[in-house]
Amino acid sequence: MKTNTISLVRYLAYTLFCFFHFTYLHAQTTFPWSGTYGGTGVNRTFTGVAIGGITMSATIVNSENVWQDGAPLFLATGSSVSGMGCSGIGTDNQGLLLSTDWSTNTTKTITTTITFSHAVGAVRFRLYDVNDDGYGSWNDRVIVTATDNSGNPLQIYNEASCVTGGNGTTAGNGTTTLTYTSADSQGCLCNGNNRVRVGNDASGCDQVKTITIRYQSAVSPSSYNTPKQYIVVSNLIANCAPLPIELVSFTGDTTDRMNILKWQTATEKNNSHFNLERSIDGSNWIHLVTLPGAGTIHYPQEYRYSDTDFEHTVNYYRLKQIDFDGREKSSDIISLDNSLKTKVLDKIVNTMGQLVDETYRGLKIYMYTDGTIVKKME
Numbered sequence: 001m002k003t004n005t006i007s008l009v010r011y012l013a014y015t016l017f018c019f020f021h022f023t024y025l026h027a028q029t030t031f032p033w034s035g036t037y038g039g040t041g042v043n044r045t046f047t048g049v050a051i052g053g054i055t056m057s058a059t060i061v062n063s064e065n066v067w068q069d070g071a072p073l074f075l076a077t078g079s080s081v082s083g084m085g086c087s088g089i090g091t092d093n094q095g096l097l098l099s100t101d102w103s104t105n106t107t108k109t110i111t112t113t114i115t116f117s118h119a120v121g122a123v124r125f126r127l128y129d130v131n132d133d134g135y136g137s138w139n140d141r142v143i144v145t146a147t148d149n150s151g152n153p154l155q156i157y158n159e160a161s162c163v164t165g166g167n168g169t170t171a172g173n174g175t176t177t178l179t180y181t182s183a184d185s186q187g188c189l190c191n192g193n194n195r196v197r198v199g200n201d202a203s204g205c206d207q208v209k210t211i212t213i214r215y216q217s218a219v220s221p222s223s224y225n226t227p228k229q230y231i232v233v234s235n236l237i238a239n240c241a242p243l244p245i246e247l248v249s250f251t252g253d254t255t256d257r258m259n260i261l262k263w264q265t266a267t268e269k270n271n272s273h274f275n276l277e278r279s280i281d282g283s284n285w286i287h288l289v290t291l292p293g294a295g296t297i298h299y300p301q302e303y304r305y306s307d308t309d310f311e312h313t314v315n316y317y318r319l320k321q322i323d324f325d326g327r328e329k330s331s332d333i334i335s336l337d338n339s340l341k342t343k344v345l346d347k348i349v350n351t352m353g354q355l356v357d358e359t360y361r362g363l364k365i366y367m368y369t370d371g372t373i374v375k376k377m378e
Helices: 002-023
Strands: 028-031 036-040 043-047 056-062 073-075 095-100 109-120 123-128 140-147 156-160 168-171 178-182 194-198 208-217 229-234 236-239 245-254 259-279 286-297 301-307 314-323 328-330 334-337 345-349 363-368 373-377
Touching: 056 095, 095 109, 095 123, 109 236, 140 156, 140 194, 140 229, 156 178, 208 229, 245 314, 245 334, 286 301
Parallel strands: none
Antiparallel strands: 028 236, 036 043, 043 056, 056 109, 073 095, 095 229, 109 208, 123 194, 123 229, 123 236, 140 178, 140 208, 156 194, 168 178, 245 259, 259 286, 259 301, 259 314, 314 328, 314 334, 345 363, 363 373
8 A cells, every 4th residue: 555655646746847947847946146256367166055955156258457436246126227228127137237348349348158067958048238328329238148067059049139120130040149239228228128049948957168258348439438337247147057956965985785875965856766786897887786766855854875786896886867857867986805805813612702823623603804704624
């Protein structure tokens, strides 16, 4: 009855997962810009808090060490910037402020390169305040590119834009380079109307590794000393970002009779099962056992397996975690030295448990420090 109950619970959990997975594509995760900023001069850094085992970080490079309004920094809802053309930052627009005051030409840029510690699914974000300065001496230009895990370029999509017609141009929709160029001081002040998507919803979870946002002027100022200009990059929303598991540790202990493998997860998301594998060369692997995962949990979980059929050499072990939609991830490899060693005699006793020596006549029991027992009759 217990087995049937567990099977029913897992079946219902899997059914619900499939319903939400295929009805709503993938769960979405927000990666905020409210993390830690560092660096000095032209080179700045950002590191976010790990979410589901994935961290968003960024390098922010200004070609000239000219920053305004404390940029780069996080603007939360309700914040404002001096000279802002609307009432303030809204929920959809809160994010990374890039504010500067370049006085010469279009070669000056702020390049923000975002990196995910593990590739995620399609990513969406908004661009706030892509406009000109009202004097014709500055037109914002924002160029977006991205790569996958292998460094291959990804397609970028414009899902909505206010940089069109008399307000400017939007070019490269559905290509590997998406460009917004402003032409109107009032065209795109508020509401984050430039909406960017990196990657495809239908292409799964392991797509987007890096996103690069290059901010610059589209015109070369001449008669006017360019005033302060800025844009805000909203928080990023990624499809199915959290890893299936957050593996805290994977360790092993060895005795003469067994290798004890132990691992612990901090959280699990749609975790179907683990495959434990062993190798004697680190290249060719054999399957040892499949252990069921805990599905989706938000508290630590411990696992343990005893391998009693290992080779008497150095043995290598790794975990493969598989979630319900077939995605898998391998752990780091650990090794255990099971090489044969010289046995160390602890004591010799008779059948009564009394200590004897080699000259004793009768049944002698040799007891070794590794727990081995050998009986001899003399």
